[in-house]
Structures are given as structure tokens and as C-alpha cells.
Amino acid sequence: DAKTTQPPSMDCAEGRAANLPCNHSTISGNEYVYWYRQIHSQGPQYIIHGLKNNETNEMASLIITEDRKSSTLILPHATLRDTAVYYCIARNVNYGQNFVFGPGTRLSVLP
Amino acid sequence: ETGVTQTPRHLVMGMTNKKSLKCEQHLGHNAMYWYKQSAKKPLELMFVYSLEERVENNSVPSRFSPECPNSSHLFLHLHTLQPEDSALYLCASSQASGRTHNEQFFGPGTRLTVL
Numbered sequence: 001d002a003k004t005t006q007p008p009s010m011d012c013a014e015g016r017a018a019n020l021p022c023n024h025s026t027i028s029g030n031e032y033v034y035w036y037r038q039i040h041s042q043g044p045q046y047i048i049h050g051l052k053n054n055e056t057n058e059m060a061s062l063i064i065t066e067d068r069k070s071s072t073l074i075l076p077h078a079t080l081r082d083t084a085v086y087y088c089i090a091r092n093v094n095y096g097q098n099f100v101f102g103p104g105t106r107l108s109v110l111p
Numbered sequence: 112e113t114g115v116t117q118t119p120r121h122l123v124m125g126m127t128n129k130k131s132l133k134c135e136q137h138l139g140h141n142a143m144y145w146y147k148q149s150a151k152k153p154l155e156l157m158f159v160y161s162l163e164e165r166v167e168n169n170s171v172p173s174r175f176s177p178e179c180p181n182s183s184h185l186f187l188h189l190h191t192l193q194p195e196d197s198a199l200y201l202c203a204s205s206q207a208s209g210r211t212h213n214e215q216f217f218g219p220g221t222r223l224t225v226l
Binding site: 034041042043044045046049099100101102103104 | 113115153154156199201202203214215216217218219220222
């Protein structure tokens with residue numbers, strides 16, 4: 001699975017959009033980009049995933065660059081409950097049963 | 112609620128004790144996983160079961176023994192643990208089709224403290 005890099009921490013004002021970047025410059029054509037988040041002392045929560053098209057669901061939007069070397073998770077209207085560690089994972093669904101979690105980005109939503 | 116439950120939520124045990132962690136998924140999935148999360152460290156995959164057969168074991172010490180009696184239940188049996196085994200133990204499940212494993216859904220975890 002391709003390695004991903006994320007900033008260790010970010011702040012966002014409540015009600016504003018939170019844009020979390022992820023670099024995956026060595027991603028291969030069969031690897032999807034997954035996003036999970038982990039609120040303190042809870043299990044990780046699946047957010048969204050995509051291959052090359054932008055994706056949107058009720059939680060977030062995922063924007064993947066055309067060359068697929070980076071992506072951005074967008075929380076359109078961040079709330080205090082969105083404070084968590086956000087993990088970006090590049091994973092080949094056809095070969096890897098596991099998700100390799102890195103250190104992620106600690107997002108703090110401020111009132 | 113993710114459809115994956117874990118018990119107990121908190122456990123304190125001595126190094127000579129034997130205990131078991133339990134995980135149950137209500138999602139109809141056919142693959143289950145154990146992860147370990149130590150303080151200030153990323154999640155580490157411990158075991159993977161697919162169709163009740165262990166398919167991955169990431170060099171976990173033998174003092175951790177998994178058991179998957181059916182597709183809905185997963186256990187982690189613990190014996191003669193060390194203080195450094197204190198961590199959050201997370202269970203997850205997913206739907207696997209052949210070699211393809213979809214997104215995983217995690218339980219709330221068991222916070223284990225070894226004295």
C-alpha cells in the first residue's frame with residue numbers, strides 16, 4: 001500500500017469548512033484513497049473513499065487531484081464534534097485485507 | 112453505533128491473569144480484525160479472520176490468542192501479559208469477497224491495563 005503523508009495538526013473555526021490535505025505521490029492505479037477519523041478513545045469511523053473521481057456523502061467530500069498524487073477531505077461546516085484525528089489511507093482493495101493507519105491529522109474545531 | 116460491539120469496555124488485569132476480550136458484529140460481515148493502539152502510536156493490525164479462518168497474523172506474541180467461532184464473533188484470549196501490552200484493543204469487521212475487502216467498521220474498543 002502507498003504511503004501517505006498528512007500534516008500532524010490543524011485548527012478550524014466552528015461553522016467553517018475544514019480542508020484536510022493528504023499526499024500520496026506513490027499511489028498506484030489500483031489503490032483507493034480512504035479516510036477515517038478517530039474521536040478520542042473511540043474506534044475509528046469510516047468517512048469516505050474514492051479512486052479517481054470526487055466523492056461526496058452525508059459526512060464529507062473527497063477531492064482527488066487528476067494525477068492522484070494528493071487528495072483533500074472537506075468537512076463543509078465543521079462542528080465541535082468533528083474534533084478528531086483524521087487518517088488518510090491508500091489501499092489496494094484487491095490484495096490488502098488491512099488498513100495501515102499512520103499518525104493522521106489532529107483536527108481541532110474551535111468555537 | 113457502528114454495529115460492532117466490544118466487551119468489556121475497560122479491563123485491568125495482573126500479569127498472571129487470564130482474560131478474554133469479546134467482539135460481536137451485527138452487520139452480516141464475513142471478515143473480522145483485531146487491532147492494538149498503544150498510547151500516541153498508530154493502530155497496529157494484529158489478526159485478520161476471513162470466513163472464520165485466520166488469514167493474517169502480524170507477528171503477534173503467543174500470549175495473545177485469537178478465536179473466531181463464527182462470522183459474528185471474535186475473541187482475543189490473553190494470558191501472562193506484560194505492562195507494555197496496556198493499550199486500546201479495537202475490533203473491526205468488513206465484507207470480504209474473494210481477495211477484496213471493503214471498508215472496515217470498528218467497535219468502541221477495550222481499554223486494557225496490565226499491572
